Amino acid sequence: MIIGTAGHVDHGKTALVKALTGVDTDRLVEEKRRGITIDLGYAYAGELGFIDVPGHERLVHTMLAGASGIDAALLVVALPEGIRPQTREHLHILSLLGIGQGVVALTKSDLATDRIQEVSDALRALLAGTPLAGAPVIPVSAVSGHGVDRLRAALLACNPPKRGLAGYPRLAVDRAFTLSGAGLVVTGTLVSGRIAVEDRLLLSPSGLELRVRGLHAQNKAAAEARAGQRVALNITGARLSKDVVARGDWVVHPAIHAPVVALDARVSLLADNARALRQDAFVHLHLGAAHVMARISLLDRDRLDPAEAALVRLTLQQPIGALAGDRLVLRDTGATSTIGGGVVLDPFPPRRGRRSPARLAQVRALDAPDPAQALRAVLAVAPGWTDAASFLRGRNVRDTDRAALVGSVPAIDAGGLLLSAGAVERLRGAVVAALAAAHRTSPELPGLQVERLRSSLNERPAAAGFAGIMQLLLRDGTIAQDGPWFRLPGHRIALSAQDETIWSTARPLIATERFRPPRVRDLAIVLKLPEAVVRATLKRLARMGRLVEVAPDHFFLRQTVAEMAAVAAEAAGTDGKLTAASFRDRLDNGRKVAILILEFFDRAGVTVRSGDLRRVRIDRLGLFGPPGDDRALDNGSARGA
Incomplete structure (x- = not known):
């Protein structure tokens, strides 16, 4: 358990810690010269660790750095002076930090025995209504030793709070120094998790990588430190030095490094x-x-x-x-x-x-210490979902504990979102309604692509989250997918008799030379039909998703366009740069047609052009569905793809 001193300057905090532990925590020359504590001091006695803080009003910021890592308070009040300004301010700070247990020491009792009752009564009145109300009040003298044993017993009777051993490790750094033969050492209170020798962690917020060469927990060499202990880490890293570590930094697992x-x-x-x-x-x-x-x-x-x-x-x-x-x-x-x-x-x-x-309701719902309770509350308010990564990182939930947390709420984990069952049902109904409306107004079309569908909804999860919802609806059969189009399972597209005749002849011709298919005029000659009639049919087929018009009168099978996008990514190689020549050579379809295809990919966002080079956007490769041969397309046609 970590005990933190608190109280006004020169009320005997450091002397009292020395009486309890035998350690003088004033280590700086200036502290010795002036007789007051300037920086944080540390001492240990068995299972108790002490953080001795300054009491001067100008050093409250230093006191706060130490008080943030304590389990119990040792509030020190000198009997000759009684309650003073920093007595009150330090008590406020302890209350604000949620320090709910501790002991009050009335120091210098050998100098003002007659004031014990008066100061004790004043302190009990001051403590009333605070987390330290009812704390033992013990007269003590660091000089004579009177009351020290009783004070030690009272401190040992405090119960250390439960610490989050299940979470990722977080150590709040309050000191950094170098030791000859060891190197860089950082100290602090381990707020959560465990740290072991050879762990690879990060210094946050800088993000510098480090390795734990060795550690001390509660001032003893150890192989592992646990939450609640004062810890000294001997760390090493390529860019680490004392100059890059500051009080206020954290040593954390990479999963929760998010300044x-x-x-x-x-x-x-x-x-x-x-x-x-x-x-x-x-x-x-x-x-x-x-x-x-x-x-x-x-x-x-x-x-x-x-x-x-x-x-x-x-x-x-x-x-x-x-x-x-x-x-x-x-x-x-x-x-x-x-x-x-x-x-x-x-x-x-x-x-x-x-x-x-809506946002205020979410924030109020998050006002719960338990992750399951907070998740249950936030899913109970609009919109009924939350970003999984942000919530789990914010609550320091390990990846290995994610499924158990989701199951205990219960929640639905889909596409980077955590959702309530009610939210999933609302989204299911909205998706079905949007697709049904699209099928009614445009029965000749295969359905809606994912972003068009998402933008049509009143409640819009983020794109990645919505993709996860769509996968959930696909798995349970609520919707069906044909390439990049989503539809209701019963939706079928029917062609007119003339369109079917044109398509049955044109499809194998387009598939035969799939990377350089015949143009409209060539197909019209074979079909012995006017170009305008053939063009109108092919445009209808493009709206249905069977063809893609890459350039005027240049129609490709949809699966072929998906295949060419994959070829472009492959031709870009490891450096990610695509040239027209390399793409042309892969397709063997001539420079003119290759350029038309690349310009189409530029417009579609599959490639980004810079001069004579292009960069392939991997995230857009699925825009035209999966690559496939004409037989897959033929099967899709039979299904009304």
Whole structure:
């Protein structure tokens, strides 16, 4: 368990830690000279680790860096002086960070025995209504040792909170230094997960790769560290040095490395030491060991008064690591007083619609510490789905735990979305209705392509998520697919008798020279029909999806166009650059026709031209469906493809 000191400057915090552990945590020359703590100090006694923080008002930012990683508080009040300004401010900070257990030490009891009752009563009144209400109040003297054993016993009686061992590892860095013969060392509290020697992790937000050469947990050499422990990591990496590591960085698993510059949170202002906050006010934000400036935008009101709470968007001046459930503390613009704090609800908020009723309902739904509870709540409000990657990363859910979480809600995992059953049914109904309307108005067409279909819906998941929904509907038979077209299973396309006659003759001719098919005039000569009649039929077949008009009067089988797109990707090679000559040689159809095809691909977005070179967009290769021969097309024709 990690114990953090708190209290006014010169109230005896460091002396008390030394009495408990035998360790003087003041390690800096300036600390020795001035007799006050300036930076964080660390000491250990058995299973207890102590973080000794400065008490000076100008060093509250340092106190916050240390307090973010503690399990219990050791609130220190000197009997001769009693309650002082930083006693109150540190108590506010402990409350805002959710530190719900601890012990109060009345130090220097040998100098003011007559004040024990008076100061104890004042402290109990101060603690009333805070998480530390009812905490033991113990007179103690670091000089004589009076009360030290009783204080130690009270600290050992505190129960360490449950830590998230199941999640990916996150270590909040509060110190970095080099050791001769070892190299770079970073220290901090392991907030979640486990870290083992030889693990390969990242320094966040910089994203630098590192390897754990060795580690100490609770000041002892170990092979593995667990959440809740003070940890020192001996790390190495190609670009690592002491100069690139800063207090406030995180050491994390790559899966949760996602620095944020904006986050949605629930915050409350203190009843005292705070003024009303208006839109776009600037504040000092403390999260973990990080300290950045942020602009606060109120989401559910235009003004936040003391003792009130609100939903806010915090826009940061520089990126930090943050996940849902992280506690934060706010200080005023001048960094002279703590004004409030809260908890991160969504570390990856959308850019638009932050104050819309639907978005506010989502943010409120996310105000739950348990991932399953939060997911269940957010799926219960519109639109009934959420981005899987953002939610799981924000809640630090391992990939191996994804299925169990989804099953416990329960939710439906499709295409990068987590959806409620109701949302899936609404989307199913909307897709069926859109396809039915398309079939009624254009019965000669094979159906709708995916983006046209998605854009026709009132509720529109992101493209990747919608693709997953379509796959789900395909698997259960709600819809059918022909190449890039989606249709209802019962939809069939019928040609007129004349069109069937033209198609039955033209299809094998087009298939025979599939990369250089005959033009309309050539087919008209064979069919002994006017060019206009043949052209009209081929255009109808193109609208039905059987043919693609690559250039005026140049009709190719759809599967052939898909095949040529694949050939273009293959001809581009490893460097991704496609030339007209290499494409022509692969098709062996002459430069003129090859150029017509490439220009068509440019217009369709399959290729992007730059001078004489083209780049093939792999994400667009499926635009014309899968490559296939004319027999596959013939079978599709029989089905009404």
